[in-house]
Amino acid sequence: MKAYRAVGSFRAGKTQQGFSHDLVALDDDDAKHRVYSNFGSRHGVPRRFVIIDSLEEIDPSESTEPTVIAHFRSS
Secondary structure (H helix, E strand, O other): OEEEEEEEEEEEOOEEEEEEEEEEEOOHHHHHHHHHHHHHHHHOOOHHHEEEEEEEEEOHHHOOOHHHHHHOOOO
C-alpha cells in the first residue's frame, strides 16, 4: 500500500469546490477509484463531476490525514 495525494475539484451546487485529499491505495487506479467513491458517498456527487487535477504518490510522513497516519504507524 502507498500514500497518495489527490488535488482537484467537484461540483457543489452551482459552484466548483476545491479539495486536497490524502489516502492509502494499492496503485494510481485504485487511488482514483477511492477518491470518486469518497465524494459519491459523502456528497452524492457523480463521478463525472469530480475532477482530479493531480494524483501523486507522497511520503506517508507528509500527511496529516488520520487514516494515512494509522495505516503507516509502526507497531
